[in-house]
Amino acid sequence: MSIAIATGLYGISFGALGVASGLSVLQTVALSLLMFTGGSQFAFIGVLGGGGSAAAATAAAALLGIRNAVYGMQLNAMFGPRGWRRFAAAQITIDESTATASGQTDRREQRRGFWTAGLGVFVLWNVFTAVGAFAGNALGDPKQWGLDGAAVAAFLGLLWPRLKGREPVAIAVVCALATVLAVPFLPPGIPILVAALVAAVLGWVSHARAESGRLLAVEGLEPDVDPYSQRGRDRGARVGSPEAGPGGADASATGSAGTGPGEDGPPHDAGPVRGPEEGAS
Amino acid sequence: MSLWFWVLLACAVAYATKLLGYLVPRRWMQNERMTRIAGTVTIGLLASLTAVNAVASGQALTFDARIGSLVAAAAALVLRAPFLVVVLVGAAAAAGLRLLGWG
Numbered sequence: 001m002s003i004a005i006a007t008g009l010y011g012i013s014f015g016a017l018g019v020a021s022g023l024s025v026l027q028t029v030a031l032s033l034l035m036f037t038g039g040s041q042f043a044f045i046g047v048l049g050g051g052g053s054a055a056a057a058t059a060a061a062a063l064l065g066i067r068n069a070v071y072g073m074q075l076n077a078m079f080g081p082r083g084w085r086r087f088a089a090a091q092i093t094i095d096e097s098t099a100t101a102s103g104q105t106d107r108r109e110q111r112r113g114f115w116t117a118g119l120g121v122f123v124l125w126n127v128f129t130a131v132g133a134f135a136g137n138a139l140g141d142p143k144q145w146g147l148d149g150a151a152v153a154a155f156l157g158l159l160w161p162r163l164k165g166r167e168p169v170a171i172a173v174v175c176a177l178a179t180v181l182a183v184p185f186l187p188p189g190i191p192i193l194v195a196a197l198v199a200a201v202l203g204w205v206s207h208a209r210a211e212s213g214r215l216l217a218v219e220g221l222e223p224d225v226d227p228y229s230q231r232g233r234d235r236g237a238r239v240g241s242p243e244a245g246p247g248g249a250d251a252s253a254t255g256s257a258g259t260g261p262g263e264d265g266p267p268h269d270a271g272p273v274r275g276p277e278e279g280a281s
Numbered sequence: 282m283s284l285w286f287w288v289l290l291a292c293a294v295a296y297a298t299k300l301l302g303y304l305v306p307r308r309w310m311q312n313e314r315m316t317r318i319a320g321t322v323t324i325g326l327l328a329s330l331t332a333v334n335a336v337a338s339g340q341a342l343t344f345d346a347r348i349g350s351l352v353a354a355a356a357a358l359v360l361r362a363p364f365l366v367v368v369l370v371g372a373a374a375a376a377g378l379r380l381l382g383w384g
Binding site: 009010013023027030031034035036037039040042043044046047049050051054055057058060061062063064065066067068069070071072073074075076081086087089090091093143144145146147148149150151152153154155156157158159160162163168171172173174175176177178179180183184185186187188191192194195196198199200202203204206207210 | 283284285286287288289290291292293294295296298299300301302303305313314316317318319320321322323324325326327328329330331332333334335336337338339340341342346347349350351353354355357358364365367368369370371372373374375376377379
């Protein structure tokens with residue numbers, strides 16, 4: 001229920017901000033229907049709203065969607081949908097549905113949780129995006145209503161739950177600074193991609209450092225779901241058997257790992273489906 | 282029309298990314314470095330998008346009512362407000378500051 005309300009309200013804000021960024025109502029609705037992953041959708045309209053090119057918006061959305069591939073791996077290991085279901089499952093592979101599935105230990109319950117949450121959020125997200133888009137269209141000047149300020153708040157709200165520990169904070173600060181420094185020198189939208197590159201380099205370097213002896217898993221740094229939850233946190237287990245168990249074993253371990261998927265939700269990266277209230281992605 | 286092209290392309294890429302997770306062989310996903318980079322890139326992009334939306338106007342850096350939104354949103358988050366409240370607070374801050382004649 002709380003997911004429904006959160007999704008609805010978040011959908012409305014996406015719809016309104018989408019129209020404010022310069023998309024038509026139909027294009028805004030198309031994003032929710034076809035892209036259906038909140039973080040990427042917000043990135044797309046965020047770049048456009050900042051005056052960036054559509055190509056840069058597409059690149060930012062694509063990069064922010066990478067974590068969904070990790071979710072797909074996780075879900076595939078959990079209950080492995082077959083045939084046409086696999087293609088339908090892919091579309092509703094988002095923060096909320098992955099989080100709900102990971103919260104279950106029984107394979108059948110995982111499957112049921114995934115489809116229920118995924119389809120439920122899909123319907124609500126799209127209905128409320130349309131409501132928001134039409135409302136935004138009727139509002140007139142988006143600045144008068146502070147919609148550009150709402151976008152700032154939305155991105156900070158998506159980022160916030162991930163800032164656990166010193167390393168994620170440092171990465172966020174460095175990337176924000178790199179962006180601001182790049183803005184005057186590069187076309188709009190490109191500074192965001194520069195920040196992505198900086199973040200990737202930092203991830204590469206810090207991985208190398210972690211590999212040389214430090215604890216690998218750092219809160220907030222990992223994607224929301226560990227495809228193979230045995231790894232990382234427990235180095236010992238990794239040496240023993242990289243694949244501790246398909247399906248069930250993995251899922252329960254994921255549920256208890258600090259970086260649960262609930263922490264951020266796509267279409268709305270906004271709300272944790274279950275668990276701590278820190279979530280919004 | 283060309284905006285439609287990019288909208289649809291971005292959607293196609295997003296779907297392909299999701300599907301990829303179901304199609305790749307298992308051992309590919311055990312690359313810790315790639316999972317870690319996926320995590321840092323997500324943080325970097327969100328931080329960057331926050332910064333751009335707060336201070337960029339095209340290629341210029343401006344300090345206007347959106348800074349108020351940033352501060353207000355951060356305060357709301359510190360107080361553990363839910364996402365939607367954070368967004369509303371951000372909008373109210375910018376709208377309010379403009380009403381007062383700033384930004």
